[in-house]
Amino acid sequence: MADKSNAGKDNYGDIAAGLADYTDRVLFDDVWNRPGLSSRDRSLVTVATLVALYRTNELPFHLKKALENGVTKEEIVELITHRAFYAGWPVANTAVTIARTVFAEAKG
Numbered sequence: 001m002a003d004k005s006n007a008g009k010d011n012y013g014d015i016a017a018g019l020a021d022y023t024d025r026v027l028f029d030d031v032w033n034r035p036g037l038s039s040r041d042r043s044l045v046t047v048a049t050l051v052a053l054y055r056t057n058e059l060p061f062h063l064k065k066a067l068e069n070g071v072t073k074e075e076i077v078e079l080i081t082h083r084a085f086y087a088g089w090p091v092a093n094t095a096v097t098i099a100r101t102v103f104a105e106a107k108g
Helices: 007-012 017-028 039-052 059-068 073-087 089-107
Strands: none
Touching (some): 039 089, 059 073
């Protein structure tokens, strides 16, 4: 994620300019670019956390970002399957449905 992020600005900058600024400047431009983990690893951790916490609003964005960061569809499905046993079946079921949609959009 070396490019400057506009995710916050693009998604809610019109109504929450401060939150958008922190999202873009601090979260994506700073935290995501720290040297301790690759963007791919950060995507795996983020998707696993979002699945476990049932964060369905943020999950599609981060599934797309994970694919961009080199995580394969097969790895994402395996991650979701693994989470079912630690975070619960319902969250995994929901995540699979969201992943199916994201994967279909990624093809087109």
